[in-house]
Amino acid sequence: MKHVLIAGDDTSIHSAAMQAFQGRYHVTSLPVDMELTLDLIQDQIDMVLYTVTDVSSDCSKVYQVIEEQSRRKRIPFIFLVRESSSELEHEALRRGVGDIIPMHTTTELLIHRVNACLELYSLRNDRSYVEKYLDAVSISFAELVECRDMMTGGHLKNTTHYFKLLLEEALQGDYYKEVIQMEDRNDLLRSAALHDIGKIGITDDILRKATSLNDNEYEYMKQHTTLGKLAFEKIIRETGGARWLYLAKDIAYCHHERWDGSGYPNGLKGNEIPIYARIMAIADVYDAITSRRSYKDAYSHQEAKAIILEGKGSLFDPDLVDIFEAAQERFEEVLSKKQDSDTIEGDFLCHIQHYTESFDPTISMM
Template identity: 45%
Template sequence: MKKHILIVDNNILNLKLLENFLEGIYKITLMNSGIEAIKFLINNKVDLILVDINMPNMNGYETVKKIKGNVNLKDIPVIFLTSKVNYEIEAKIIELGAVDFVRKPFVKQMLRNKIKIYLEVESCRKNLDEKINRLQDVIIISLAELVECRDENTGGHVKRTAKYVKILTEALLEEKVYENILTKEYAYDLIKSAPLHDIGKIGISDATLLKNGSLDDEEFEFMKQHTTLGALALQKMIDESNGESFLYLAKDMAKYHHEKWDGTGYPDRLKGEEIPLCARIMAIGDVYDALTTKRPYKKAFSHDESIKIILKGKGSSFDPKIIEVFEKISYKFKIEKEAL
């Protein structure tokens, strides 16, 4: 499939000249204003943008600033088109995040070479990102399974809970609940990091973690420490890395997934929207799996029984807005559980 290049210039002659240079090699889209280009980019994928600096209404600098300010567009390589270049212009181009500039009058082979190079660089970047993401996913699951392998009674909890969180998060995204927080990027990081919510249990002794029965008060207080232990471990990861965004959500979920909407949870007795959104979502997936799974100290509740218990916690244990969406899509939890 041909790479798609968007060319933005208010000069029709320039547009046609550039199209003539590049057609047959690439898919070309021509736009004669920055405003129209931004509208086009919202719903269309391109691989590289050529944009003139001097345009009326919205010049090239303003256009690129808007592109780079959009999380879905910011990684598209941009090459400026300009009739003059000085240190000030070069500095501005670099500051805005463009990869290069092409001077007018255009030299066909120079233009083609620059476009080819930057498309290849972008392809390498994407491939590297994919490899890093796959490696991160493997590490996350491996860490989570390291905890689970110690406790046969909760085997599979991490993977099941992660699936439930994914279902609920995608439904909340579709319903636009907390849309000021729950962006596609936030949802991606939340789903990615969900398996790490119980990582703190690796610091809980076998005597407590593997007890074949209910915990007494002292043991339960010790077990509750898995939230803060998990947060501390993930904070160390954040400190020793570049602070990957998913690690911050992982930390919040690990620490706060046992907080309750009415402030009666632990470890910090947060209430309402003081509790991070990711932890409020995780709380529902975590409780659903705990209810529907057999443990040494209890039988497994049926799907319907579990739903009734969770709905009863609306406004006390759980966020009312999230519960309203959960009630609509709870049948998907049952389908997922039966499939696992």
């Protein structure tokens, strides 16, 4: 039996909810004068039903609890309100509330919506076989790109880490909470890891060139964004398209677009560029600058920071650059850990390259 915690500021709604849930759920009622805290939401709690008298109710502490518990196993918060308003609904949904149900709702409809919310969150928290399968496929394709493009060893792992860091920081502010969908966050890392999937279609003489590309080679290399888009479009056509595939397509296609329109493949400007591609643009450039290549040494964090700040409002979303600057110590910490492991990873990549170059295909046919 599901365990529901009822909290909030309206005694009569408490009583009505307790009566409606009788025999259907195990219910714990929190006294009205007792503040809801993260400590009260133990692992055995499956849902919090929070009663709200009106829009003037101070829900800021509840929102803080929602944000804190979302970092571990997420459980649904449902607001049961005496009187609703567009203002309350907009703010509550933006801050992660699972549903808002008017008190005058019939018992049957209340139970139906509570059950639907519980089922939805259960599915989101449960890494089903399908989810594990999708993650395995995503990782395999990302590693396939990594094996082909050994000149940039570790790039996909690094950029995914920087992408996650910048995304987390962006979600701390108010503006991007309006733009970034809460339900997208779990899909984004799977999508971000595949931003260079189109490089599979680039020939080895360009992909593994040990010196800088000339103009013609650079124009050819640019095609990896379009190739990535086409790959995801084909998968979407064949499967009907999960949300994460659309996210992955946008990131793969647009992560080289620039804020002032100077990027490729379409010269998109400003907010025309999908938000997740704008985040990836900074993560991608930061890793490229701070990584050693056969034709250049690795730049320091301070040098990379200066280059990204210089690109504020021209190459990069200015608001995201401000977020990057505020979080730059976290970037430096990740970079430091990466540099400590570079020698080991370099030796590993060289071993794989030697193996693939010396592989005799006739052996597998015997």
